[in-house]
Amino acid sequence: MPTSVADVIDVLETAYPPELAESWDAVGLVCGDPGDTVNDILVCVDPVESTVDEALSLGAQLIVAHHPLLLRGVHGVPANTVKGSLVHRLVRAGAALFCAHTNADSASPGVSDALAAALGLTVISPLVPNEDGRTGIGRICELPEPEPFASFLRRVADALPVTEGGVRGAGDPNRPIRTVAVSGGAGDSYLDNAVRAGVDAYVTADLRHHPASEHLAGGVSGGVAAPALVDVAHWASEWPWCEQAASVLRTALGGTVGVHVSRRRTDPWTVRAAASRPEDENE
Template identity: 25%
Template structure:
């Protein structure tokens, strides 16, 4: 195991889960401040990058901050060190702390913000509330010596190949004989220069989402013993996974709206919520969207949802929802923090086998509201 990873290597692993192209065009995801070309030892996961968070990062010797909300969301015309934003940037640069943001790409990603919110409430059989795009699919066919077939199959499956519905590691293989003649300047794993070789090989076929293809090809090349890997890629007409923001799904059993309210408070760890609707009404189908989701109340209604869980609901939009017969639970914008443990776990699972990292979640409070 390597002693250290670079920030770029960490982000490469992270973007296998939440690639930047998942984000909306208006969003500013990715590197915010600093450099990715440096070793990292301590990573802090946070919802926001405010001055108290940066002070905590300095105190704890953090090298890389991975935030949900971009530090530089609005285009800057100046960096004024007399402003809170300017002081934050100054401290980050002075203490060599890199900041990376995963915003709407983490909202869209499977297992990201909205899926965590749904899982906590027991909302199942989910699909996107707002569809963005469908991931296109390709078929990968690779030829590998029998001795390395199982290792290669495992590597490409772990990198994202071979997922069909709720099944993983889906491949098909045939046995055959590969032939090749190493020419001058080669360093063959099997055989000698100028001599024809006949090798018992496996032909392994699998399906790969196009967004996972770079990671799958890298895993294939890293695992394959040959100097030159023989493989084919075929575009497919099969439709890939539907991606989008928000989620719509169902509870196992109908519950009173008041019961769901208490579940939201408990699972999202918030002391209060705002509610619109009949608390004695039973609800089963739930739409939800982390962050600010009031503009999607019509989509929530069209989905057949009984209740919509989202933050930043305004007076008139909540009235509109009520008139449509759509109950609303507003736990605030800050509940997106529930994704932080998932990000920490993902990094531990995918990076600590490569580098020795200390991954922490910020303990600083960035919720601006208090209810008195």
């Protein structure tokens, strides 16, 4: 029997239950006919022009993306708008789009498990657990052996895809790192959770100036130093999930469908310029 879009959705919703999604989120089938046959799938972080181009060039009948295309309510998808044009291209090509966002963040295994695995970390528990204690946002992890923060920062940079923003660290480069919290995607709202967890370092994306500065200024609380911070690109922090989702599909579908992971960099930052003034002139 041929595999349908509905068959693939059953697999994905078993792995990433929609009830785990945040109330504000928009997950599930965005466009496409559940009854259509699927021969090839493309898994990506962002449903954008580049990945739609890639999927259609592959002849894929389904894109599985992490980020929603239509997160906020819309009243129409005309073809002369950015997102509407993508919907029209997919519909005309007979391709469907399915999104697994915060449900994939909270699932076990989910986005942060994939990030932890890429960094060589052993997962202990969720950082912000749900009532079941097994699912939830972020993960608390351990390294096999302690290593200096500078070495850990290099570990992160070597493990994730290259982006123009690179990997930034905030903390003592010689601080021993053994326990680590990770949260794929924007994670500065979980800084307090990382502090309460008592970890040595926290890896996430999109750390803003003031929350990071205030976190570090907290110093030592209750005898525990605030975790050192590692800030990576949002796209890079979630890209390891693509292979996880692809593996789920390959296993469940028994090789009857081609499952491809997009390696196109959809991080929006494409150019970086070095400072031209000597450091001692910076204000």
